[in-house]
Amino acid sequence: xxxKLAEEINQFxxxxxxxxxxxxxxxxxxxxxxxxxxxxxxxxxxxxxxGLQIKxxxxxxxxxxxxxxxxxxxxxxxxxxxxxxxRWELSRLTGAPDRMAAAKYAQLCLNMTARKRKQxxxxxxxxxxxxxxxxxxxxxxxxTGSAATEESH
Numbered sequence: 001x002x003x004k005l006a007e008e009i010n011q012f013x014x015x016x017x018x019x020x021x022x023x024x025x026x027x028x029x030x031x032x033x034x035x036x037x038x039x040x041x042x043x044x045x046x047x048x049x050x051g052l053q054i055k056x057x058x059x060x061x062x063x064x065x066x067x068x069x070x071x072x073x074x075x076x077x078x079x080x081x082x083x084x085x086x087r088w089e090l091s092r093l094t095g096a097p098d099r100m101a102a103a104k105y106a107q108l109c110l111n112m113t114a115r116k117r118k119q120x121x122x123x124x125x126x127x128x129x130x131x132x133x134x135x136x137x138x139x140x141x142x143x144t145g146s147a148a149t150e151e152s153h
Contacts, residue, residue, distance in 0.1 A: 014043040030056040083109035102133045
């Protein structure tokens, strides 16, 4: 309802357009979201669409396209935490979780300054998965640590 009101107030705002596709992603209306991404101009907020597009292609199990989008995004923003999140998430979805990507994501989120957070305020997913990634790291390290202990006995 609030996004609709914002759209009525300023139909030309790219931030409001981004918010609309973020809402569609949250509602899991990925096909509708993808259509809006393709049909509308997002100007300066276009880089924030990558995560949404990767989510959509991963849901469709098009991991090749998802990885291509991720490679493009990573080339443009190598130290952006969400690129590492999606590197980990795609590896997890394909059965071989990338611990290094998870650790880098957690570290980038931990080290993010207030200024950087404000700069990327339109990304509603920024570091949102930090708790679940840190939980994965704890579980992974506990398994790996216990496996190493068993081998030494």
